[in-house]
Amino acid sequence: MVRVLKLELRGITKRFGSLLANDHINLVVEPGQIHCLLGENGAGKSTLMNVLYGLYEPSEGEILIDDKPVSFRGPGDAMAAGIGMVHQHFMLVPVFTVAENVALGAEPTKAARFLDLDATRSRIKEISDQYGFDVDPDALVEDLPVGVQQRVEIIKALVRNANVLILDEPTAVLTPQETDELLDIMRQLKASGTSIVFISHKLREVKEVSDTITVIRRGKVVGTADPAASTTDLASMMVGRAVSLVLDKAPARPQEKTFEVRDLTVIAPNGQHVVDGLSLDISRGEILAVAGVQGNGQTELTEAILGLQERVSGSVRLDGKELVGRSVKEVLDAGVGFVPEDRKVDGLVGTFSVAENLVLDLYDKPPFAKGISMSPAKIMENAKARIGEFDVRTPSAAAAAGTLSGGNQQKLVMARELSRPLRLFIASQPTRGVDVGSIEFLHRRIVAERDQGTPVMIVSTELDEVMELADRIAVLYKGKLVGVVPAGTSRDVLGLMMAGIPPEEHSHSPQAGQAAGRTTINTSDAEGGDHA
Amino acid sequence: MSTTVSSSKPGKPQPGGKGPDTRAAAVSAKPVTWKTPVLLTAFGLVALVFFGLLAPTQTASFGISTGSDFFQLPAVEVNAFAGGLVLSILLLGLSGYAVYLKTKDRHVPGWLTVAFIVLFTAAFLIWVVGGARTPSISLAGLIAGSVTLAVPLVFGSLSGVLCERVGVVNIAIEGQLLGGAFTAAIVASVTQNPLIGLLAAAVAGAVVSMVLALFSIKYLVNQIIVGVVLNVLVSGVTGFLFSTVMQEDSDRFNSPPGLDAIEIPVLSGIPIIGPILFRQSLVGYLMYIAVLVVWVGLFKTRWGLRVRAVGEHPQAADTLGINVNATRFWNVTLGGAVAGIGGSFFTLVAIDSFTKEISGGRGFIALAALIFGRWNPIGAFFAALLFGFADNLQSIVTIIGTPVPSQFMAMLPYLVTVLAVAGLVGKSRGPAASGIPYVKG
Numbered sequence: 001m002v003r004v005l006k007l008e009l010r011g012i013t014k015r016f017g018s019l020l021a022n023d024h025i026n027l028v029v030e031p032g033q034i035h036c037l038l039g040e041n042g043a044g045k046s047t048l049m050n051v052l053y054g055l056y057e058p059s060e061g062e063i064l065i066d067d068k069p070v071s072f073r074g075p076g077d078a079m080a081a082g083i084g085m086v087h088q089h090f091m092l093v094p095v096f097t098v099a100e101n102v103a104l105g106a107e108p109t110k111a112a113r114f115l116d117l118d119a120t121r122s123r124i125k126e127i128s129d130q131y132g133f134d135v136d137p138d139a140l141v142e143d144l145p146v147g148v149q150q151r152v153e154i155i156k157a158l159v160r161n162a163n164v165l166i167l168d169e170p171t172a173v174l175t176p177q178e179t180d181e182l183l184d185i186m187r188q189l190k191a192s193g194t195s196i197v198f199i200s201h202k203l204r205e206v207k208e209v210s211d212t213i214t215v216i217r218r219g220k221v222v223g224t225a226d227p228a229a230s231t232t233d234l235a236s237m238m239v240g241r242a243v244s245l246v247l248d249k250a251p252a253r254p255q256e257k258t259f260e261v262r263d264l265t266v267i268a269p270n271g272q273h274v275v276d277g278l279s280l281d282i283s284r285g286e287i288l289a290v291a292g293v294q295g296n297g298q299t300e301l302t303e304a305i306l307g308l309q310e311r312v313s314g315s316v317r318l319d320g321k322e323l324v325g326r327s328v329k330e331v332l333d334a335g336v337g338f339v340p341e342d343r344k345v346d347g348l349v350g351t352f353s354v355a356e357n358l359v360l361d362l363y364d365k366p367p368f369a370k371g372i373s374m375s376p377a378k379i380m381e382n383a384k385a386r387i388g389e390f391d392v393r394t395p396s397a398a399a400a401a402g403t404l405s406g407g408n409q410q411k412l413v414m415a416r417e418l419s420r421p422l423r424l425f426i427a428s429q430p431t432r433g434v435d436v437g438s439i440e441f442l443h444r445r446i447v448a449e450r451d452q453g454t455p456v457m458i459v460s461t462e463l464d465e466v467m468e469l470a471d472r473i474a475v476l477y478k479g480k481l482v483g484v485v486p487a488g489t490s491r492d493v494l495g496l497m498m499a500g501i502p503p504e505e506h507s508h509s510p511q512a513g514q515a516a517g518r519t520t521i522n523t524s525d526a527e528g529g530d531h532a
Numbered sequence: 533m534s535t536t537v538s539s540s541k542p543g544k545p546q547p548g549g550k551g552p553d554t555r556a557a558a559v560s561a562k563p564v565t566w567k568t569p570v571l572l573t574a575f576g577l578v579a580l581v582f583f584g585l586l587a588p589t590q591t592a593s594f595g596i597s598t599g600s601d602f603f604q605l606p607a608v609e610v611n612a613f614a615g616g617l618v619l620s621i622l623l624l625g626l627s628g629y630a631v632y633l634k635t636k637d638r639h640v641p642g643w644l645t646v647a648f649i650v651l652f653t654a655a656f657l658i659w660v661v662g663g664a665r666t667p668s669i670s671l672a673g674l675i676a677g678s679v680t681l682a683v684p685l686v687f688g689s690l691s692g693v694l695c696e697r698v699g700v701v702n703i704a705i706e707g708q709l710l711g712g713a714f715t716a717a718i719v720a721s722v723t724q725n726p727l728i729g730l731l732a733a734a735v736a737g738a739v740v741s742m743v744l745a746l747f748s749i750k751y752l753v754n755q756i757i758v759g760v761v762l763n764v765l766v767s768g769v770t771g772f773l774f775s776t777v778m779q780e781d782s783d784r785f786n787s788p789p790g791l792d793a794i795e796i797p798v799l800s801g802i803p804i805i806g807p808i809l810f811r812q813s814l815v816g817y818l819m820y821i822a823v824l825v826v827w828v829g830l831f832k833t834r835w836g837l838r839v840r841a842v843g844e845h846p847q848a849a850d851t852l853g854i855n856v857n858a859t860r861f862w863n864v865t866l867g868g869a870v871a872g873i874g875g876s877f878f879t880l881v882a883i884d885s886f887t888k889e890i891s892g893g894r895g896f897i898a899l900a901a902l903i904f905g906r907w908n909p910i911g912a913f914f915a916a917l918l919f920g921f922a923d924n925l926q927s928i929v930t931i932i933g934t935p936v937p938s939q940f941m942a943m944l945p946y947l948v949t950v951l952a953v954a955g956l957v958g959k960s961r962g963p964a965a966s967g968i969p970y971v972k973g
Contacts, residue, residue: 073857075852075853076853085851087851091847093849100837104841106852109833114833115832
């Protein structure tokens with residue numbers, strides 16, 4: 001199946017209305033290479049790949065395969081030309097088996113178009129054996145772990161004899177260990193002659209596996225880089241200015257413990273204990289980061305604290321006051337600031353103006369309200385101040401919040417939540433889908449809030465972010481606390497914890513626990529006085 | 533998020549409905565609830581009190597054979613009091629077992645629910661017949677009549693299966709049935725050929741469906757609203773044409789030649805089974821064929837795999853080069869044609885003329901059968917049979933004269949529908965993308 005295939009994009013331009021997503025992009029993918037597309041969220045990487053895969057039609061430019069121009073009217077054409085794609089959000093039918101998913105669209109058939117799934121099964125076995133995938137063709141996809149689902153996607157491409165495999169942010173949903181496995185698979189694929197286009201914004205992975213790096217910024221190719229280039233250089237190429245990747249934050253000076261969660265259990269509508277007997281606490285002036293692979297109860301934990309979940313038992317105490325059973329309004333009034341994980345859905349009202357969004361939680365209080373009327377002048381004044389303070393890039397305070405970019409929307413939500421005196425600050429995925437430049441800013445603000453003496457809880461699935469911000473790290477797995485470990489705990493240890501293995505079972509890891517005197521702290525009741 | 537209830541996996545809280553974690557093992561951990569045991573116990577007690585303790589003392593007689601069978605079986609005779617008592621104790625035994633299972637934190641198995649329904653129906657029959665003025669009915673007639681009444685329901689629910697499996701909610705089944713009935717009547721009357729009428733009915737159903745498809749797929753109008761509007765539209769148009777055209781000259785426009793029952797020699801003489809399987813009209817035979825063809829098509833062929841993929845995850849289908857909206861359009865059209873054939877049953881088989889609102893809400897019962905049958909053609913077929921049975925029982929029981937007011941008996945089919953859809957089957961999961969228009973990008 002080794003068919004040498006050179007892929008070239010020449011002058012690809014893609015417009016969505018007035019938005020220029022790709023601007024005359026030139027790119028050559030040499031056969032048998034891992035070619036990385038590096039760029040921030042929203043730089044136009046995924047758009048470019050969707051053009052290449054036939055999902056979007058380019059506004060200008062052409063695609064050449066082995067120096068011959070081709071045009072794709074749909075993904076079917078792209079696949080026929082030997083291009084396969086693994087999307088960021090998997091394109092698998094959850095209620096189908098692996099074999100049905102692999103067969104779909106290119107079904108081997110017997111007479112009269114009856115399905116021949118046996119043929120597909122044996123193909124899956126073949127590929128599985130070749131790359132050591134261990135995939136059961138008859139398993140239902142929805143029952144498979146994310147890492148295995150990703151392999152099913154790769155099999156889907158290989159079954160169609162893909163010579164060029166596009167991987168769109170493939171590591172976003174993986175634990176560190178799964179990421180390493182994926183990088184190995186990529187190397188194997190390369191060795192067997194498949195070229196790979198690897199889309200990522202995670203510099204560590206990019207440097208580890210790429211042969212060539214093309215950096216894209218705001219829809220344009222800004223240059224190519226050598227994988228040996230330094231992380232700082234790559235980052236500044238990606239962002240367009242010098243960025244400091246290391247957050248200089250002073251060591252935490254935790255004060256008294258004011259936030260306590262005891263035996264918190266949240267039961268989902270389907271009866272699952274999505275948060276299961278969880279206990280933790282945060283001191284004033286300390287950041288506790290809650291790590292874990294997405295979907296292990298983090299969302300429900302934060303929602304339970306805020307009063308958004310219905311079936312909650314246990315206790316959540318802030319400054320000695322019980323929060324469980326209170327309304328959201330009462331919780332907010334107790335001084336809780338909350339940045340939800342999906343800002344567009346839960347964090348702001350897209351059709352409201354920036355100024356209105358900035359007072360969503362304060363509109364009924366003076367100085368913004370007087371009796372039953374609101375005071376537009378005060379709301380505008382407030383908006384101008386916050387926009388300046390948080391560097392929200394918006395045409396005006398009256399612009400609809402939905403028109404801002406992701407990073408600016410996030411700054412907007414953060415500006416609102418941090419604009420009043422807080423007793424607890426919770427931020428869920430504070431920098432998801434935010435450009436590197438804004439990440440730096442948002443992180444500084446979070447640390448500043450800590451330094452003012454607020455207990456801070458950060459929920460993040462990005463291990464880099466957790467390691468950067470945290471003073472202590474709590475890892476969740478299937479709704480249970482796997483353990484609380486000090487900042488500086490190694491990636492490997494955290495990765496295993498994210499897979500549900502408690503720290504004491506692998507506590508001999510050499511790098512673990514540089515920060516604290518002890519290697520690990522026991523599960524579920526890490527004492528408040530433990531921090532250095 | 534409450535709609536993801538049935539996905540039921542440990543440690544998979546589904547934030548925002550996507551991004552599954554999935555380290556979770558493949559264990560189905562649907563919580564064991566009290567619902568089924570409690571419902572069963574309640575019905576068991578009702579059976580004990582009414583069918584057992586308050587039972588009439590007559591002997592109920594159930595005829596098994598009809599005159600045309602090639603051998604005769606004697607009628608089954610049951611003392612209503614004894615029969616009711618025995619059956620209701622059996623029922624309580626079953627519900628007791630369900631309660632026991634719940635205390636052991638185990639699910640109530642499907643066979644138990646089915647057995648309960650069968651026994652309860654039997655007890656109910658004995659009670660009703662035993663209390664009637666003439667305590668005797670023909671069981672064979674009851675069952676054969678049920679199948680007959682179920683024919684339009686089966687076609688209607690097959691139409692629903694074809695549409696929902698591809699991701700379009702078809703509320704317009706009622707309109708498709710009615711359109712089919714009207715067109716079959718007028719075309720068969722004018723051409724004096726019932727086969728042409730049957731064909732025209734399919735076309736009429738397809739046309740109604742195409743309007744649904746066009747508006748919901750191309751113009752992204754809410755599918756429920758288009759469906760409801762279509763029902764009203766078809767009802768208005770056929771009602772208008774009925775009173776202006778058909779009634780003016782009913783000899784010419786509203787006296788279609790019927791499709792008579794075709795008897796298959798010998799086989800049609802088998803007691804009970806014979807009349808059901810081998811003494812049907814053309815539409816009846818088509819029904820059996822359609823159920824099988826749709827089932828095989830959906831689950832065994834390339835077409836079916838693609839259809840189901842489009843209904844579950846249209847984006848995934850799109851990235852594999854399947855044209856989502858074209859697949860939807862043609863499937864919905866096909867569904868309409870199937871429902872149209874079902875509509876022709878009213879005017880070509882059941883009654884030899886069209887009247888206003890002849891479909892009488894059966895399109896909605898078909899919708900219920902679709903859900904009760906869990907979006908599966910064979911499941912929908914049996915669900916439709918159950919509703920047909922309730923319908924037929926109601927009319928037979930009214931004829932033999934029961935102590936129960938006929939109005940209550942008339943409620944029976946709908947009561948069964950509500951109970952079936954709401955309660956006993958548990959939560960069933962329809963196609964994930966049903967009702968959601970697909971917009972590229």
